[in-house]
Amino acid sequence: GSRHSHxxxxxxxxxxxxxxxxxxxxxxITESKDLKSKMEEAFAMKDRLVVIDISVDTSEHVYxxxxxxGSMRDMWLSKTxxx
Numbered sequence: 001g002s003r004h005s006h007x008x009x010x011x012x013x014x015x016x017x018x019x020x021x022x023x024x025x026x027x028x029i030t031e032s033k034d035l036k037s038k039m040e041e042a043f044a045m046k047d048r049l050v051v052i053d054i055s056v057d058t059s060e061h062v063y064x065x066x067x068x069x070g071s072m073r074d075m076w077l078s079k080t081x082x083x
Contacts, residue, residue, distance in 0.1 A: 019051035030055045 016026030025048050029038045035054070042050045056062060064075040067082070075083045 015051050015053040019049070024049040024051060026051050026053065028053045028055075 016028045019026035025042070025045055027038055027042045027050060029035055029052065039052070042052050061076075061079065064077050064083075066072065067074040067076060073083060077083060
């Protein structure tokens with residue numbers, strides 16, 4: 001089977017609106033083509049707290065990844081590299 005770790009999106013708040021409700025800046029990134037420009041925009045705001053909400057495809061491998069039935073020290077660092 002292909003079991004993947006994930007967050008339950010239906011129970012998460014809107015992080016952009018949450019940041020804005022506290023007087024901060026929220027940046028949402030949903031397309032990989034926008035990643036660089038939006039990150040540059042966020043990092044340019046030196047005098048503000050910025051929350052960045054990045055959507056990742058559910059089939060994407062996100063590293064480091066804990067190895068099934070392993071300890072917290074047993075991680076995949078990439079598709080070919082382990083701790």
